[in-house]
Amino acid sequence: MDDIYDLKNLRKKPKRKNSRTKGNTFERQVAKILNDRFNTTEFSRSPGSGAFATTHSLPEHLKIYGDLITPEKFKFCIECKKGYNNLNLYSLYNNSSELWKFIEQSEKDSKKCSKLPMVIFKQDRQPILAIIPKGTAFEENIKYIEIHKNKTYRVYLFDELIKCWDSMWFDL
Secondary structure, eight states: OOOOOOOTTSSOOOOOOOHHHHHHHHHHHHHHHHHHHHTOSOOEEOTTTTTHHHHSOOOGGGOOOSSEEOOTTBOEEEEEEEOOTTSOGGGGGSTTOHHHHHHHHHHHHHHHHTOEEEEEEEOTTSOOEEEEETTOOOOTTSOEEEEESSSEEEEEEHHHHTTSOGGGTBOO
C-alpha cells in the first residue's frame, strides 16, 4: 500500500545565518565579557572588524589592530573567530589547519601594535577557547593543551583564563 501523503513540506529548512553577523555578535559578546570582568567600558568591536587599520590611512596613534579595541595597557591583540563548525579541533596538531591561519593573522596584527597575540575561538554549542603563545604569564594551575608549529601555543578555556589576576592581562 502506497502512502498518499507528501511529507516534504513538513519541515522547513532553517534560515541560514549570515557568518558576518555571527562574527560581529561574537565580538560584542567577548567585549562584554571583558568589560564585565575588568569593570570597564573600554573593550569594543573595531570598526570594520580589525581591517580598519589596514584599509585606511591613519596616523599611527589612531590605528586599530585586531577585532577588539582594548584599553591602553591591555597586553593582548585579540582576534575573534566564531563558527567554523566543520573544523575539527584535533586539526590543531595539523600544521595546515585553518586555525593556524587565525594564529598567524593575530601574530601579524600583534607585532604591529607591540602586543601579544590572542585568538578567541568558539564553535557552536562548545566552550570559548583562547589560544596564546607559551610563556605568557598566566597561572600554571589552569588546564591547557599545547600545540606546536613554528612556536608553541597554549589553548585554554576562556572561562578559566578570564578568572586570572588583572596583572596577567595588563601592563601595570
